[in-house]
Amino acid sequence: MKVLGDVSANHTGATHDWFQKAQADPECDERGFYFWQDDGYLGWLGVKSLPKLNYESQCCGIGSSRTVTASCAGGSPVPTGWTCG
Numbered sequence: 001m002k003v004l005g006d007v008s009a010n011h012t013g014a015t016h017d018w019f020q021k022a023q024a025d026p027e028c029d030e031r032g033f034y035f036w037q038d039d040g041y042l043g044w045l046g047v048k049s050l051p052k053l054n055y056e057s058q059c060c061g062i063g064s065s066r067t068v069t070a071s072c073a074g075g076s077p078v079p080t081g082w083t084c085g
Contacts, residue, residue, distance in 0.1 A: 011044035011052050019051050 035042035
């Protein structure tokens with residue numbers, strides 16, 4: 001018997017509790033878990049139902065409004081103008 005696991009470590013679903021809290025309350029800690037811009041959030045591979053996790057949220061500070069210009073985990077670029085928190 002072989003077992004294959006499928007772990008999603010770079011995004012959550014749009015219905016995940018963290019994301020639901022982040023959308024509802026811009027001041028909550030969970031907001032820093034994702035990338036936000038005035039017109040929305042960054043989806044994994046552009047898929048809006050898969051909000052991309054912000055692995056740099058701890059270094060930026062939860063709720064920070066600093067612009068992220070580095071690359072996120074996995075080396076994929078973060079667009080200029082996106083903020084953490």
